[in-house]
Amino acid sequence: MLHDAIIVGGSFAGLSAALQLARARRQVLVIDAGLPRNRFAAESHGVLGHDGKPGALILAEARQQLQAYPTVKLFSGRVSRVDSGEAGFVVEAEDGMRWFTGRRLLLATGVADVLPEIPGLQERWGQTVVHCPYCHGYEIGGGAVGVLGAGPMSVHQAMLFADWGEVTLFTQGLVQLSPEEQALLAARKVKVEASPVAGLLGASPALDGVLLQDGRRLPLKALLVGAQVRMASPLAAALGCAFDDTPMGPVVRIDPWGLTSVAGVYAGGDMARVPHSITFACASGVAAGIGLHALLVMQEAHSGETAPA
Structure with a gap:
């Protein structure tokens, strides 16, 4: 028909x-x-x-x-x-x-x-690795959270996410911060981490933290990815x-x-x-x-x- x-x-x-x-x-x-x-x-x-x-x-x-x-x-x-x-x-x-x-x-x-190729990220997508604070932020319940840098929008995402937790912005070598952006992030109490995230830690889909490229481990409850x-x-x-x-x-x-x-x-x-x-x-x-x-x-x-x- x-x-x-x-x-x-x-x-x-x-x-x-x-x-x-x-x-x-x-x-x-x-x-x-x-x-x-x-x-x-x-x-x-x-x-x-x-x-x-x-x-x-x-x-x-x-x-x-x-x-x-x-x-x-x-x-x-x-x-x-x-x-x-x-x-x-x-x-x-x-x-x-x-x-x-x-x-x-x-x-x-x-x-x-299109997700970054970081070990442990794919299997947590939609659970503790999220794309939208309005969709998932309330349920995270505060605490240490991260924003995986991807470009200019990452600064905006980190500033927003600060209403849902204590944010660390991982620049991943992809986010270059101007003095003005640094000041805005500081006003929102966002930490900035230059060492790239090399892997996610814990039993999936839970997230215990991230492994950085320099070998350090940082505790995190959730990671926001602007894919x-x-x-x-x-x-x-x-x-x-x-x-x-x-x-x-x-x-x-x-x-x-x-x-x-x-x-x-x-x-x-x-x-x-x-x-x-x-x-x-x-x-x-x-x-x-x-x-x-x-x-x-x-x-x-x-x-x-x-x-x-």
């Missing part, structure tokens, strides 16, 4: 977009690979009405609610290719056995975190979408309603904005879903088409 919209990516942004379109009684297909970015974290925090719930539970409840709308279909799998077709877009599932057609396409495929990100899927690039550079990595360029530089292609969630959180992703998905619906309506009105029943 011809769907009004195919949404690739069924995490927070994709499902939020689908909900808006479902409530407009549009035929929507959501294709999801089942690998949300926050799957490494046991709980999700700072999400109004869902504080402390596992992200997987929030998504399961959202899918259940969506399935109450008769015009929504959910498909589990990956997308290998998207082509422009006569009616809009043709989407091929990775198994090569299924093809789906849609008048419009909405990408919510997210990003992947760079990359697109989790090649689809946006393959379709020719324009990108913008940010301090965290590339994002797909969109207008305020989620429209990319490619006609008929929308994007939402972490792949299309910074900073990142569940709440931001949901809001971005809502905007993209509404934007896609509004454009469908206008084009139908101008062409004399009738919206599908």
Whole structure:
């Protein structure tokens, strides 16, 4: 069948977009690979009405609610290719056995975190090695915490994190501090450590401290890592979408309603904005879903088409 919209990516942004379109009684297909970015974290925090719930539970409840709308279909799998077709877009599932057609396409495929190659870091990701103080800081409960330097944004991160613990900024040879920045860090009681972190200590996922390159060991309860990100899927690039550079990595360029530089292609969630959180992703998905619906309506009105029943 011809769907009004195919949404690739069924995490927070994709499902939020689908909900808006479902409530407009549009035929929507959501294709999801089942690998949300926050799957490494046991709980999700700072999400109004869902504080402390596992992200997987929030998504399961959202899918259940969506399935109450008769015009929504959910498909589990990956997308290998998207082509422009006569009616809009043709989407091929990775198994090569299924093809789906849609008048419009909405990408919510997210990003992947590019983590530093430091022993002990990967296995603690989302637990005691975190990317967002607003998502994890309260649960750390104070004490000695660290910020792993990656670039200019690390100073800002260290200053923020000082509200959640006693911060040491590890410059890692990547952060060059100006006199003004040194003064700002001192005002926030942030210590600065020039010797790079060589490894993380303790029984994972707990963190006892870090081993420095000069052989010293410093006790830490948690480490904030402002990881760079990359697109989790090649689809946006393959379709020719324009990108913008940010301090965290590339994002797909969109207008305020989620429209990319490619006609008929929308994007939402972490792949299309910074900073990142569940709440931001949901809001971005809502905007993209509404934007896609509004454009469908206008084009139908101008062409004399009738919206599908």
